[in-house]
Amino acid sequence: MRNFSFKTSLGRRTFLKSTALAGAGLAMPAIVSRGVLASSGEINIMMWSDYLPESFVKGFTDKTGIKINFTGIGSNDEIINKLRATSGQGFDIVTPTVNRNPLWAELNLLQPFDMKRVPLDKVNPAMALGEAHWNFGGKGTHWLPHIWGTEGMAWRTDAFKPAGEFPSYYDVWDEANAGKTMGRAHSMMLGLGLGLERRGELAPGSIWAAYKDEAKMKEVWAKLTETAIAKKKNIKLLWNDADAQKNGLLNEGVIVGQTWDGPPIALKTAGEPVMYRAPVEGAMAWVDGLTMPIGAKNIDQIYAFIEAAYDAKLAGEAIKSHGYNSPVIGADKFGGDIYAKNFADAYPGDALAKLNPWPAEMPWYVKLRTEFVNKFMSA
Numbered sequence: 001m002r003n004f005s006f007k008t009s010l011g012r013r014t015f016l017k018s019t020a021l022a023g024a025g026l027a028m029p030a031i032v033s034r035g036v037l038a039s040s041g042e043i044n045i046m047m048w049s050d051y052l053p054e055s056f057v058k059g060f061t062d063k064t065g066i067k068i069n070f071t072g073i074g075s076n077d078e079i080i081n082k083l084r085a086t087s088g089q090g091f092d093i094v095t096p097t098v099n100r101n102p103l104w105a106e107l108n109l110l111q112p113f114d115m116k117r118v119p120l121d122k123v124n125p126a127m128a129l130g131e132a133h134w135n136f137g138g139k140g141t142h143w144l145p146h147i148w149g150t151e152g153m154a155w156r157t158d159a160f161k162p163a164g165e166f167p168s169y170y171d172v173w174d175e176a177n178a179g180k181t182m183g184r185a186h187s188m189m190l191g192l193g194l195g196l197e198r199r200g201e202l203a204p205g206s207i208w209a210a211y212k213d214e215a216k217m218k219e220v221w222a223k224l225t226e227t228a229i230a231k232k233k234n235i236k237l238l239w240n241d242a243d244a245q246k247n248g249l250l251n252e253g254v255i256v257g258q259t260w261d262g263p264p265i266a267l268k269t270a271g272e273p274v275m276y277r278a279p280v281e282g283a284m285a286w287v288d289g290l291t292m293p294i295g296a297k298n299i300d301q302i303y304a305f306i307e308a309a310y311d312a313k314l315a316g317e318a319i320k321s322h323g324y325n326s327p328v329i330g331a332d333k334f335g336g337d338i339y340a341k342n343f344a345d346a347y348p349g350d351a352l353a354k355l356n357p358w359p360a361e362m363p364w365y366v367k368l369r370t371e372f373v374n375k376f377m378s379a
Contacts, residue, residue, distance in 0.1 A: 041065075041066055041067075041298055041300070041301050042066060042067040042068070042069055042298060042301065043066055043067070043068055043069065043092045043093065043298050043301040043302060043304075043305055044069045044071070044090065044091045044092045044093075044297075044298070045068055045069065045070055045071070045091065045092065045093045045094075045095075045305070046071040046072075046073055046079060046082060046091045046093070046094045046095065047070065047071075047072065047073065047093070047094070047095045048072070048073060048074070048095060048147075048242070048288060049072035049073065049074055049241045049242050049243065050072075050242040050243075050262060050263070050266075050322050051095070051146075051147060051288075051318075051322060051324075052068065052070055052318075053317075053318050053320075053321030053322055054321070055314075055317040055318060055320070055321060056308075056314055056315075056317065056318040057070075059308070059313075059314045059317065060304075060305065060308045060314065063308065064301075064304050064308070066301050066304055066305070068305075071091070072241075073095075073241075074240045074241030074242070074244075075240065075241075076096055076097055076100050079094050079095065079096055080096075080103070080104075080107070080109075083107075083109045083293055084107070084109070086295070087109075087295070088108075088109040088110070088293040088294040088295045089293070089294075089295030090293075090295060091293050091295070091296065092292065092293070092296040092297065092298045092299075092301065092302050092305075093290050093291070093292060093296070093302060093305060094291055094293060095146060095288050095289060095290060095291070096143070096288070096289060096291060097286050097287065097288050097289070097358070098129050098133065098134075098143065098145075098286070098287045098288070098289055099286070099357075099358045099359060099360045099361055100360075100361060101133050101134050101143070101360060102360055102361065102362050102363060103361065103362075103363050103366060104134070104136075104142070104291075105136045106363065108294070109293055109294055110136070110142045110291050110292060110293060110294060111142070111292050111293070111294050111296065112135075112136075112139050112140030112141055112142050112292075113130075113140065113141050113142070113144065113292060113306075114303075115140065115141055117303045117306075118141075118144060118303070118306055119306075119307060119310050120144070120310075122310040122311075122312070122328055122329055123144075123145055123310060123327045123328055123329065124145075124327045124328075124329060127145040127148060127287050127327040128144075128145055128327075129143070129145065129287065130142065130143035130144055130145070130289065133360075134289075134291075142291055142292075143289040143290070143291050144289050144290045144291075144306065145287050145289050145290075145327040146287075146288050146289050146290050146309060146327070147287075147288050147322075147324045147325065147326060147327070148285065148286065148287040148288070148324065148325050148326075148327055149260060149261045149262055149285075149286060149324040149325055150260075150261050150278060150283035150284060150285050150286070150346075150355065151187055151191075151258065151259065151260050151261070151283060151284040151286070152167075152258070152259070152261065152276060152277060152278045152279050152283035152284070152346070153167040153168070153169070153171065153172075153256065153257070153258060153259070153276070153277055153278075153279045154245070154249060154256070154257055154258075154259040154263075154264035154274060154275065154276045155167065155171075155255060155256040155257070155274070155275055156249060156254070156255045156256070156273055156274060157273045157274065157275050158273040159180075159255040160177070160180075160255040160256045162277075164280070165348065165349065166277060166278065166279055166280040166349075166351070167256065167277060167279050167280070168195055168198065168279050168280050168281065169188075169191030169192065169194050169195040169258060169279050169281055170191075170192070170195030170196070170198070170199065171256050172188055172191065172192070172234075172235070172256065172257060172258050173192055173195070173227075173228075173231045173234055173235075174234070175234065177234065177255060177256055178233065178234040179233075179234065179236055179253075180236055180253055180254055180255040180256065181234060181235055181236055181237075181254060181255070181256055181257055182235065182236055182237035182238065182239055182245070182248045182252075182254045182257035182258070182259075183235065183238065183239070183257055183258035183259075184238065184239055184240065184258070185238055185373045185376060185377055186369055186370075186373045187258065187284065188228075188235075188258045189221075189224050189225070189228050189372070189373065189376065190207060190224075190284075191258050191279075191281075191284075192224055192227060192228055192231075193206065193207040193220065193224050194207055194279075194281040194282075194356075195281060196224075196227065197281075198280065198281055202220070202223065206220045207220065208359065210365075211359040211360070211361070211362075211365060214364055214365075214368065217365060217368055217369075218368065221368065221369065221372045222372070224372070225372045225375055225376050228376045229375075229376055229379040232376065232379060236248070236252060236253060236254055237252055237254055237257070238377075239257075239259070242260065242262060242263045243263075245257070245259045245260065245263040245264065246263045246264075246266070246267055249263075249264060249267060249272070249274055250267065250272065259276065260324075261276050261283075261323060261324060261325075261346060262322050262323035262324040263323065264276040264323075265323030265342050265346065266321065266322065266323040268342060268345075269320070269323065269338055269342065275345065276342075276345075276346050277345065277346055277347075277348070277351070278346060278347055278351040278354065278355070281354075281356075282351075282354035282355055282356045283347075283351065283354075283355055283356065284355075284356050284357075284358050285355040285356060285357045285358065286357075286358050287327065290305075290306060290309065309328075310328050311328070312328050312329065312330035312331045312333070312334060313331075313334050315328040315331035315334070316328075316330075316331040316332065316333060316334020316335045316336075317334055319331060319332070319334070319335035319339050320335060320336055320338070320339060323342070325343075
């Protein structure tokens with residue numbers, strides 16, 4: 001099992017470079033070969049709830065005749081639990097985040113891709129992390145990049161104003177916003193830690209050190225949990241998917257929250273008084289990918305889907321709806337002016353240089369974190 005640190009492998013400078021490379025790329029020609037067009041059929045996909053907008057589904061089906069059967073999820077744990085329950089059967093593509101590789105390496109629920117059938121030259125090489133970190137047992141690449149984004153801060157522009165140009169993770173827990181905030185339990189607790197570090201209430205570097213050592217993890221997260229429980233009354237809503245984030249900002253009285261980038265940016269694009277921005281402590285960056293379970297049946301359709309996912313026009317059109325970012329070279333050119341404006345608003349100044357790529361999560365870390373989160377949730 002690899003102890004791969006996503007934070008090291010895709011660091012801040014690399015992420016900056018990758019963004020520049022993507023912006024400089026040329027749009028690739030569309031997409032699907034005649035052989036694939038003839039295959040038709042269907043494909044069973046388990047994917048994050050807002051990753052397949054209608055523009056992509058229609059474009060894919062129109063070009064291939066392939067029907068997408070979609071199962072939406074809101075967490076990496078859901079993907080693992082569903083595949084464990086079926087022993088890897090029932091799905092053709094599932095979409096884990098890149099930093100979960102240590103856990104997947106133990107599960108034996110995935111099979112490698114035939115890379116001769118994958119147009120990997122169409123994606124930013126800085127995000128093509130599968131060969132280096134998802135090559136289980138030397139059997140080949142088990143993961144392909146699909147969508148990247150960040151977790152940071154969203155707020156209602158008509159009800160909240162950050163203290164400076166950038167908000168803080170601590171705004172979710174602050175007494176000034178009590179009863180009007182939201183977050184996802186495990187990541188908002190991590191955000192609390194980064195906020196406490198910035199305030200001088202936790203030693204600098206504690207949050208990242210906790211990923212490397214069990215004893216340090218227990219020490220740091222015990223303090224995080226104690227503080228989070230004491231401030232739990234300040235939290236209005238705990239979300240678990242994209243729709244819950246949108247609903248919180250629109251209908252539940254939330255004025256500021258720790259969220260993914262996509263949902264609030266989608267609201268902003270629709271004209272709602274919502275802003276998303278990397279916090280002063282640095283947004284958490286992630287790359288979600290495509291993997292093939294051991295029980296996948298519709299093999300030709302899988303590679304047709306990958307080819308479509310790596311088509312710059314289709315990927316760029318999808319950006320307009322879901323609000324995240326694509327690793328496909330040239331996709332941003334099809335995202336339009338609104339996408340460019342949203343990106344600039346989300347990452348002004350040195351925000352891209354301060355991104356925190358989410359570290360790899362070893363099984364022991366996930367187990368301990370779950371115990372601390374459950375303690376917070378049940379308090």
